[in-house]
Every structure is written in C-alpha cells, then in structure tokens.
Amino acid sequence: MALSALLWGLVVGPAWAGLPTQGTGVFINEGGDVVTARHVITDCERLFVVKDGRxxxxxxxxxxxxxxxxxxxxxxxxxxxxxxxxxxxxxxxPVFTESYDVLQSMENRSVQVFNAILVPGRDRLTMMSSVRPGASGAAVLGEGGLLLGLVQERTAKGALGPILLSRSRQPVGQGATVRVRAAPAADIKAFLTEHHIAFMESTRPQLGPAQARAPRAATLSVGLICDARD
Known part of the structure; x- marks a missing residue:
C-alpha cells in the first residue's frame, strides 16, 4: 500500500497505530504553528503531523x-x-532533547531532568547527546524549560559532511553519545520574525531547577511524516 494511501486511511479512520515519524517539531504559538528543521519537510508531496495518536x-x-x-x-x-x-x-x-517517538515510550519521562550537555561552540548550539534519527527539529530545553534551540544534525569524525537526523536514517550506535548541532534561539527568533510568525520569549523560568524537562518536551513536541515526491 502506498504511504499516502495508508496515511489517508489513518487521518479519516482509526487513531494512528504506531507508524514511525521521520522528524520532530515544536509548537511555537497558540495557533498550532510548528517549527522544525527545514530538511525534514524538503521534497514532501504531503506532510502529516502526529500528536497524541492523532x-x-x-x-x-x-x-x-x-x-x-x-x-x-x-x-x-x-x-x-x-x-x-x-x-x-x-x-x-545540562539540557534535554529527544525525538517525538522516543518521548512517547520513555519509561522515566516524569523524572528526566536532562540527557545532554551543551559544549562551547562558535555558531549553532553544539551538544553531546545520544539522540537518534528522527530527532531533527526536536526542542533543546535549558534551565527553566526555556527553548534554547532545535536539533538539526550530528557530526562525526571522518564524515564528509553533516549527518541529518531526519528521514535519512543513517545508522547510529545504540546509546552512543555523539556531537549534535542545533539552531540557536537567536536564529529561530530571527527566522520567525522575518516570516511574521508569532512566538513568545522570556527570561522567566517555566520550570523549577529540579523539575523534569522531559514531560514539557513531550507536550511541546509533534511527530512529522513526509510523503516524499518520487
């Protein structure tokens, strides 16, 4: 069955039954707009958004x-x-970042405060993280649960270029910690402002220092499925 036909049945029929998503997005305003990495949606004939079984x-x-x-x-x-x-x-x-699919099945989500570490970088955010393919567009939540950036790619020694963390699905060792780059909040705000997309910013913490960030990430996140053009 073609992907588009299968997804059409899911949209108008029973609730989503576990089809893997290929990227992650984050609700950026109350209107339901989602911000993600561009490479997740490139060359999509149809784009589907997954949230809480819908x-x-x-x-x-x-x-x-x-x-x-x-x-x-x-x-x-x-x-x-x-x-x-x-x-x-x-x-x-310390920061928290994870793909939509992993967040849905994370057993210790209610107590997960952080799972990655920011490291010094000149341009985009750089961190050490174990995120897998499917994490492109995932929120990077810092202290207080504020959005510091969005995951875009990982780097590896000897690689000819960046390794996108979306539908390309390059193999990554299970549980391996790798260097991951993300778009910083400043770039996200500049992009949203240029395109007149509403967003909120603040210095006020949304969570206490010991509060888990994973539940907030799960609430903010959606999964993305790209029905790519042939």
Whole structure:
C-alpha cells in the first residue's frame, strides 16, 4: 500500500497505530504553528503531523535554507507552546532533547531532568547527546524549560559532511553519545520574525531547577511524516 494511501486511511479512520515519524517539531504559538528543521519537510508531496495518536495534514508556511528552519501550519490546538530564551545560552549546561517517538515510550519521562550537555561552540548550539534519527527539529530545553534551540544534525569524525537526523536514517550506535548541532534561539527568533510568525520569549523560568524537562518536551513536541515526491 502506498504511504499516502495508508496515511489517508489513518487521518479519516482509526487513531494512528504506531507508524514511525521521520522528524520532530515544536509548537511555537497558540495557533498550532510548528517549527522544525527545514530538511525534514524538503521534497514532501504531503506532510502529516502526529500528536497524541492523532494524524492531521500539515502545510508549510515558511522555510529558510540558510537557517535550515521551517514552520508548518496545523489545525491542532496545543496545550502548551514553546517559550524561547531571551538571553544568549551559556557556554555549557545540562539540557534535554529527544525525538517525538522516543518521548512517547520513555519509561522515566516524569523524572528526566536532562540527557545532554551543551559544549562551547562558535555558531549553532553544539551538544553531546545520544539522540537518534528522527530527532531533527526536536526542542533543546535549558534551565527553566526555556527553548534554547532545535536539533538539526550530528557530526562525526571522518564524515564528509553533516549527518541529518531526519528521514535519512543513517545508522547510529545504540546509546552512543555523539556531537549534535542545533539552531540557536537567536536564529529561530530571527527566522520567525522575518516570516511574521508569532512566538513568545522570556527570561522567566517555566520550570523549577529540579523539575523534569522531559514531560514539557513531550507536550511541546509533534511527530512529522513526509510523503516524499518520487
């Protein structure tokens, strides 16, 4: 069965039954707009958004190759939308980031405070993380649960170029920690402002220092499925 036919049945029929998503997005405002990495939605004939067992059609309303960012309009009403950090990120701190699919089955989600570490970088956020393919577009949540960035790619010694963490599905050793790059909050805000997409920013923490960030990430996140053009 063609992917488009299967997904059409899921949209109008029974709830989503576990089809793997190929990327992750984050609710960026109360209108249901989702921000993600642009390479997740490139060359999609149809784009589907997965949230809490529901599948809906998504529509790309803004994209930038320079930022590798995109915004997808959805008919969903988010319970919570991300709040971008106003201040630049510190050179190093523990953060939380994970793909939509992994968040759905994470057994210790209610107590997971962080699972990655920011490391000094000159441009985009750089961190040590064990995220797998499917994490492109995932939120990087810092202290207080503020959005510091969005996952875009991983790097590896000897690789000819960046390894995208989306539908390309390059093999990664299970549980291996790798260097991952992300678009920083400053780039996300510049991109959203250029395209007149509403967003919120703040210096005020949304979580206490010991509160788990994984539940917030799960609430903010959606899965993305690209029915690619032949």
């Amino acid at each position: 599948v809906v059609r998504g529509r790309v309303v803004a994209e930038s190759a320079d930022y590798d960012l995109a915004v997808v309009s959805t008919p969903l009403t988010p319970y919570l939308s991300a709040i971008l950090a106003t201040s630049p990120h510190p050179g190093s701190q």
